[in-house]
Amino acid sequence: MVIFVDMDEVMADTYGAHIEIYNKEFKECLTLETCMGHEVWHTVPKDRQLSVKNHARNKGFFRGLKPIADSKAVLRELSLSHEVYIASAAMQFPNSLEEKSEWLDEHFPFIPWQQRILCGHKHILKGDVLIDDRSYNLESFEGRSLMFTSPHNVNISGFERADNWQEIAEKLL
Numbered sequence: 001m002v003i004f005v006d007m008d009e010v011m012a013d014t015y016g017a018h019i020e021i022y023n024k025e026f027k028e029c030l031t032l033e034t035c036m037g038h039e040v041w042h043t044v045p046k047d048r049q050l051s052v053k054n055h056a057r058n059k060g061f062f063r064g065l066k067p068i069a070d071s072k073a074v075l076r077e078l079s080l081s082h083e084v085y086i087a088s089a090a091m092q093f094p095n096s097l098e099e100k101s102e103w104l105d106e107h108f109p110f111i112p113w114q115q116r117i118l119c120g121h122k123h124i125l126k127g128d129v130l131i132d133d134r135s136y137n138l139e140s141f142e143g144r145s146l147m148f149t150s151p152h153n154v155n156i157s158g159f160e161r162a163d164n165w166q167e168i169a170e171k172l173l
């Protein structure tokens with residue numbers, strides 16, 4: 001199978017990073033639980049929303065993200081028996097392309113550059129499986145769309161879901 005895998009909130013903990021940076025900057029103690037069902041920026045006071053939205057523009061933001069639990073082990077296994085491509089929107093934030101590339105070199109060196117698609121729209125992707133946390137990416141995919149559960153998408157229905165990488169392993173290995 002040709003499997004496309006999104007990075008942010010599937011392989012990399014972008015959501016957790018937003019909370020961590022916000023708490024540090026404003027000396028708050030925002031938690032995952034209080035943000036559940038929303039974007040992080042949406043749960044903070046109005047005058048701080050722009051600051052959260054701009055996290056992704058900060059140098060180093062994408063480079064320092066933590067890998068999502070079990071993503072490394074399961075992707076390594078998947079790539080032995082399937083064609084695995086990383087498919088990540090990298091053109092929205094100018095600094096993200098290089099940082100994402102370096103991040104993959106560090107954490108997922110077994111996925112070579114030829115299998116990394118740092119792209120704009122994902123509706124051009126043609127393959128068997130797309131694992132992504134955003135409904136707008138999954139909706140247009142003609143293969144099997146797997147919604148990877150993230151705090152922001154817990155209330156969205158209508159997609160086959162995987163709550164974690166162990167579930168991906170059960171479905172695809």
Ligand SMILES: [Mg+2]
Pocket residue numbers: 006007008009010132133134
């Ligand atoms: Mg994502």
